[in-house]
Structures are given as structure tokens and as C-alpha cells.
Amino acid sequence: MTPINNKPKRFTTFQKPSVRPVDTAPVPRLTPRETWEREEAKPAIKASATDEARIRQLSRRSFLWVGIASVATVGGLWAFNRDPEEGKSAGGAFVPRIEGTKAPLRKVLSFNEFVARNLFYSPTNRAQEFPRSMAIEPRNNYHGATPEIDLADWTLTLEGAKGRDKPLVLTLADIQTLPEVSQTTELKCIEGWSAITNWSGVRLHDFLQKYPPPDGTRYLAMYSEPVGQEDTWYNVGLDIESAMHPQSILATAMNDEALTSEHGAPLRLIMPHKYGIKSIKLITRIAYSDTRPGDYWYEQGYDWYAGL
Amino acid sequence: MTPDMPLPKVLPEARPTPEGATVAAPVVPQVKLVKKHPLAIRWMHWINFPVLMVMIWSGVLILWANDVYPTEKFALKIPNRITLSRKGVTAVYPPKEADDYPVPAKERVDIRLAFRLAEGQAWHFTWAWFFTLNGVAYVLYLFFSGEWKHLLPRKESFGEAFKVVLHDLGLYRKPLPPGKVNHAQRIAYTSVVVMGFGMVVTGLAIYKPAQLTWLSNALGGYQAARLEHFWLTAGIIAFFFVHVAQVIRAGFNNFRAMITGYELSRHDYDKLS
DSSP states (O other): OOOEEEOOOOOOOOOOOOSGGGGOOOOOOHHHHHHHHHHHOOBBBOOOOOHHHHHHHHHHHHHHHHHHHHHHHHHHHHHHOOOOOOOOSSOOEEEEEEEEHHHHHHHHHHHHHHHHHIIIIOOOOOOBBBBGOOOOOOOOOOOSSSSOGGGGGHHHHHHHOOOOOOOOEEEEEHHSSSSSEEEEEEETTTTSEEEEEEEEEEHHHHHHHHHHHTTOOEEEEEEETTTTTTGEEEEEEEEHHTTTTTTTTEEEEEEEEOOOOOOOOOOOOEOBBBGGGGSSSSSEEEEESSOOOOOOTTGGTTOOBBBB | OOTTOOSSSSOOSSOOOTTSSSSTTTSSOOEEEOSSOOHHHHHHHHHHHHHHHHHHHHHHHHHTTTOSOOOGGOOOOOEEEEEEEEEEEEEEETTHHHHHHOOOGGGGGEOOOOOOOOHHHHHHHHHOOOOOOOHHHHHHHHHHTTTTHHHSTTTHHHHHHEEEHHHTTOOOOSOOEEEEEEEHHHHHHHHHHHHHHHHHHHHHHHHSSTTTTTHHHTTHHHHHHHHHHHHHHHHHHHHHHHHHHHHHHHHHHHHHOOOOOOOEEEEGGGOOO
């Protein structure tokens, strides 16, 4: 039997140290992804008490601001829209209306008109014209029953023409002495629908040259006032630049057929560079004006200019 | 130290100095109060919220002036009236009108959306200025402050965004790269700016189609521009819902940063970009 030698062996072998001194520690060459994946995987050490106190202080201040701003926004919108119904005596509106629209919004619409007339509008900018084959019949969107008249009795009264004291009374034949034009344009309703339609008639530009307004006239008004049909009367106000645009036409025919009363027989306006609300049907009177004329839909809250 | 030395499997937590004393390893993360969102971005972010709400509301008033688009066709039914009463919230679709509705008028609050075109246009054409100016200011601020570095997608963002989605679904367990926003957010926040730009461009094509005929035609015509405007709105609303859900998910610390500007984080964000 050999005795068990429990004594450790006396010779030494080289051992890799499990930890190295800092100055000789290997610099781990990790990719950026490995680095942050390792870092993110570690549990974080809580923020210091100073930082916790600071964020609480910042939060109090900021959330107070948020509260004030939220109340101001909601309250402001509520006060702006406050409009007691007629008949209720609970105070008045804080913000008055101008022709159906809150005054500040009306002012921005006027500013938009200023921008549109000075920045966008140009007589050389033409609304898109389409091939004649694309023309369809537009829907009839009149504000009441379309007025029907005896066409033989129709005349057009022109008020305020240059050098004339009395209104001028014109017949369809007078208007048709002007050169005939035809265009296929898209009628765009303010409600959103649109229809490509062919219109023939005379240029409003030519009409305004044959029966010129006094120099410096800025506006004209058109009225549809068929006798005995006061319920369907309609009127539009136009700026003279838009009226002089080569695509503004006094139409007598739609899709090569004489206008039906549904579409404004015998004479209607077509302006592809304004919403359809300006394309008045069954014109009976035109008046030149130095002041901005009234307008059927403007008085019900819509933009006066309505330019496209 | 030899360059070919194999990498240790686990990084040392603490290392002895030559003298034998131990120091904390520098990689242990410490949560600190760090600046996240600049004041200008916070203002523009929060201004955009009510402005966008008013734009969408007034846009619906304009849309509902006339049912040009049968909206069911696009799987997006928009009610023309929302009624709040003790029976709950009810959406009323055309052709049903107030008189058809079973709850008496005195017992309900109606949010009317149909036949308010003049009002809708007045609001839309006023607040479009705020929307546009705020958006332009935001883009200019991002550009000049350098904040865009945190928000624009990078080459790797499209792949990384997929990992973010998997991570949010609990299918990818590794941590995401640190940063003010993750790669999915980079794509989302940039897309929403592009959508906002699209709103202004399609909006102008609808607003002045006869003066900007070229723009209207480039977008496929007047009605096409209207439809694009409508779909971009749907895109922004979709962004809004995902955004709010993700903010709720991310927690209060993250939400608070959009209000106070500061976040408790282990990363100094401005050094990360």
C-alpha cells in the first residue's frame, strides 16, 4: 500500500490571472450595437435625489402652464363661438358676426382675398380647358325652384355705363353681335362637386368693352330678378379684374344646345376661375359700381371673392 | 495587451487597481435628468394639436356640404351628426336627420357636421395659415438647430424599425438602440411632416385650381387633388391614434419630456445623435 500523499505539489504552473490590473486590462473591442445592448441590459441605478427633486419642480411648473394653456384654448374657442340663439336673453355673443361669419374669420377671408388678388390672380392664368368630348350635363343646384320666364319678354338692363345717365336696355340680339366663343371648362361648385361642360356665348370682356363702365370702376353686380318670381331672386358681386378675364363668358348655350331654363336661359354667367355660386343664371340686370356690391351667398356667410 | 486577445464573455463589473482597491466599472448606467425636447419643439408640437383638430373638424364640415364621395366606399364612414345623450354617443349617418332621431332634442347634444359649409370654409381657410406657418417654423427649426439628426431616418432605420415593431409586440427581447426616438419613430415623425406638406400642396391645388392649374394637373386634376387631401387626412388621423397609443405605452417619463423638456434617462441624448 502506498500512503496517500495529500500534500500539495511543490512545483508551480503558469496560471492566467482571473483579473488583471487596470493598466493592462484588455480593451474590449465591441461593436456599438454590442456595447449598448450590454449597457441597456443592465439594471439602471436610480436617479439622484437632486435630479428627482428637480424634475418634480419642472413638472409642477410645466403642468401648470399646460393647464392654463388648455383652459385658455378651450375657453377661447367656447367664447369665440358663443352665439346665444335668437329669443334667448342670456347675454350677447362675445364676437360679432359680419354677414353670417364671425368678424375675425371674415377679416382673414378678406386678407386671403388680398393675397389671392395680388399673389395668385393673373389674367393670363387660365383655368384648365378640356376636350369637347368630355363635356357632361352639370346638376342643377339652384337655391330654390329654377325660375322660368317667357323668353320673348326678356331684356337685360345695364346700369352705370360710361356717359349714359339712363339705364341701357339690351336684347339677346344686341349681345349676340359680339364674337361668339366656346369653351369646355370645369364648373366647380363650392359644395365640392364639379362638372366639365361646354359653354358658348360671348366674352364678358367684349361686353365690357362695347358698353364700358366709367374709368376706374372696380366692381360690377349682376342680378337675376325675374318679374313675379321674387322668391328665386339672386345676385352676385364681382371684381372687375375677374370679370375681364378672357374665360369669363356670358353663355347662351350649353353643350351646343340653347340654355334650358334649368341652366339659366336665356343668358347666364360662366366663370371657371370662381366657384359656381358666382355663375349667375338668368341675368336680368348688370350694374357697374364703385363700391363692393352685395352678393346672395356672401350675405349667408360665404367668402365674397370666391376665386379659384 | 495584445490586439488578438479574445473578448471576455462578460464585462467585468469592477476591477482592482494596481494598488488593490476597487473602482466602479464605467459602463454601469446611472439615471440622470437629461434635456430631451427643446422649448421650440414643445411649443410647435402642442400648438399643432388644436390646430389640427380644428382643421379636421372644419374639413369634415366642408366634406359634408355635399356627399360627393360616398365615404362608405372608402371604408371610412363619416357621420353627419354625432349625438351625445344619456343613452350614450350615437353617430347619425345620412340620410337620417335630426327629426328621425329617437332621443328628443332637449335631451341630447348634437355635434352637427352637415350643411355648415360657410362656417367650415371660414375656419379652414383661417386656420390653414396657422397650420402652414407652424409647420414651416418646425421644419426650419429642425434644420437650423440640428435636431433633424435625431428625427430623420437613417440608412439602417428601415431594418431597425422592423425590430422596433417586433420589440413592441414582445417578439424581440433585446434592448433597442438608445436615442431621443427609435427608428420606427424616425420614420413615423418624418412621414407625418411629409404628409403635412402634402396637405398644404393638395390644399392649394383645391383652393386655387384656376391660378395653379399646373399644380392641380400635376396631382391628377381637381377632384383627384380633393381625394388626395382626404386620404392624407386619413393618414394623419391614423398617425394620431398610433402616436397616442404609443405615448401611453411608453409611460409618464416619456410623456413628461414633451411638456417639461427633461427626461430621467441613462443617456445624454444630445451626445448620441
